[in-house]
Amino acid sequence: MATEDSPSTEKLRRIWEGKPGLAGWLSTVDHKEIGKRYVVTAFLFLIIGGLEALLIRAQLARPNQTLLTPEQYSQLFTMHGVTMIFLYALPVLSGFSNYLWPLLLGSRDMAFPRLNALSYWVFLFAGLFLYCSFPMGKGPDGGWFNYVPYASRAYNPGSNIDVYALGMVLLGISTTVGSINFIVTLARTRAPGMSINRVPVLVWGTVTASAGNLLAVPAVSLAFLMLFMDRQAGTHFFDSVAGGQPLLWQHLFWMFGHPWVYAIVLPAMGIVSDALPVFCRRPLVGYTAVALSTVSTMVLGFGVWVHHMFASGLPALSLSFFSAASFVIVIPSAVAVFAWIATIWTGRPVFTAAFLFFAGFVLLFVIGGVSGFMTAAVPLDWQLTRTYFVIAHLHYVLIGINVFPVLGGICYWFPKVTGRLMNEAFAKVSFWVMFIGFNTAFFPMHILGILGMPRRIYTYSDHLGWSTANLVISIGAFVFAIGLLLFLINVFRSFNHGAHASANPWGAASLEWSIPSPPPVYNFAVIPIVASRYPLWEDLMDEGPERSSVGTGMLLDQGRETVGSTVLDAEPDVILRMPGDSYLPFLLSVSLTAVFVSLLLHSTWGLGVTALATFAAGVWWLWPQRALGQIQEQK
């Protein structure tokens, strides 16, 4: 039995603690540090993307306004989309999962701690890279979908699109290594007894998204690489005059783009599936059905990309196939919705701020779902697509299914991460301001779309009947922004002045609540042994005599170690030696980013040097170390 201040935990602390100061900051591979950085960085991008949205809404508030030039408007809506979709929505979920996974799974770190650090640094640098030309008025301006030939050099000379193309390839590296890490972590580093049917739904969501990303990201990386070559190396992949095919871009982009949409909502749905039941004081209804619906959503998600291209002149027969697939993908979402409603109905709701965010989310999810169902109908989509109806739909989906669960998740895990409670009343006020602001901003967009207002127009005439709706929308957008600001103020205040939190302030069931708040650097003093899906609720339920063990278990204090276990049943089969803190992820990220900067600047000399440096960092990283040799557990 290891208690908090025993000599053994002191030893563990020494083993796992990083260097102090800047050195530690640059070299840490602690998943909790990396997770927090992911979330904070993603929120900074959310704020930037939000300010861009407010500028757009200020321009559109009245007809014929000239606050922004057309070119500024193009850059703003492009960067708004790029920022929210690529630099906020997935990274914030990666942050949650990075922080939480080892705590949920009962281990001491992710499977590849250094790779984890690499994925963060590359994400950060790719984000900065994507923004490097924006302050000079040369930001990407072809929309986040970046259709060719508008994005080709002939129609878009200058560095705008090159920045986007290279930045996306760089970001793809971060996503890819991060996804690999999640998949291997799930397969390999769960605590003994944490069998595949006991892992929290957030884990299902993230691993599904990761597998999806591994299959989807190559399509977009390839597309952007081909675009860069078309622009700078004289190839003609997308140039119809030379036998290329503009629609090839659309296929590649949406083969990635649609699965990506599911990647940025499934982990958030997982947050709800795990945290909502805690505030309903019961387990999630239909765990297995929800887990399987998560996976099947992603599988089906690879068969619906053409619903972004219903108006591109493809034959009616193939459109009907993709239309049918787009209807069918609603079914797994229905499974999840009814599981949440049943959980609320058969549970006993506790009206915390987190509960409000999750319950609000269910409604927004359904509204975003039914508008998506309308656009699945091919001929109707010929009217709805590229109007404000679609903007309404995608914001109900992305804000409703990503932002609301994320904010609820912050309310829920804030005490665990910081050791302090958020101000509940303040959080509830910010929820209501956001909920009202959100619906005021985005519900009228459905109507505006049916009134025929196309997307991506920087202004409109008064005689088209769009003025009133636009004014209401702009007001709603600012209210929503105020709500988010209130939430963030609450986070800062509570971080410094919140009441101290116990280990398990919500009476939750999963492993992270068995350790102190905030968690010690080594996570678990001993590796827990899991006997059920809800380890901390075993005494409250009549589910058999088996009890999980969170106080006794393997100590593993001979260096940075955690337990490796089998894929399905989580039988322990190896003690994994984990690498210590290292500057290599940072160095490799810097040199990799420098490669992309060299490409952007057409510097052959720079490209040679930076490529060599990247290669050297890679070799250094992979150089075999005796200390990391794995030891088979003696049976």
Added chain:
Amino acid sequence: MTPESLLLIGDLSMAYDHTFGPAVDRITSLGWGLAIVSLLVVAVISVLLLIGIFRKRASHSQGLAVRHDSGGVRWIYVGTGISTVVLIGCMLWTMVVTAAVSRPPQKPALTIQVTASQFWWSVRYEGATTARTFITANEIHIPVGQPVRIELSSADVIHSFWIPQLAGKMDVIPGQTNVTWLQADKPGRYRGQCAAFCGAQHAHMALLVVADSASDFGTWQQGQLNDIAEGDTPGQKVFETHCAVCHTIRGVSPEGIRGPDLSHLETRSTIAAGLLLNTPSNLAAWITNPQLYKPGTRMPAQILSGVELAAVTSYLNSLH
């Protein structure tokens, strides 16, 4: 010279809750049907959610609300079952409508070739001979009550052809000719607008479909086929010096293809792709400073003396 004056040419709504032709009417019904299903779903879920949250609980004992990790699964079976039946029904309806509107009910009376450019529309009526062929811009006249075939091509980037009250969107993609069709069952003007982001002035790439009675359409068509008489006016000289590089006037100056064909400009109700009402003062303002009204348009500003401007404006105003 305010854009509001465009209202002078009639109601230019793009709302498609109510439509005026067989290429869209069944889509509109489908849209209303799916919207009603959607609103019902949202209403039912909201009610379930609210009752679920606020219904009275038996007792507030300590511990969890249940003692077992089970129960409630019937919600998923029933809810998903009903959803699936509704989805399949809507899917079948969609397929029927898709098949019905994909092709016109009878052979189209007329084929019109529309070429989209940044940021305007060229419209070509193919005749049996070159003499029976003519080109106009940004306004498409069609005979009422007859299906019209539209062949779409692009001169530069991707655009999308959309006349909400007559036809759903069809993208205009370089390297391929996409075909769509429309039919107006009621005479009148129907506004359309490019629906695929195509650059700085995507916002001002409108077009009008004018549905005429058969006789009005014949008169209009005959008028468009007439050559403009070549004269010796100062206005024509200014046109030939400053405008003819990009703009064609049938019978006078056939070389310009970069900008809209201006033969019979005076028969059109708007200029600059639906941005400005076609009045002498708007025309003069546009010629001298197009970048003010449409920043990013390919049309360069013309440096003209007051006399030259008046001459060319009155010349263009004479092109009936």
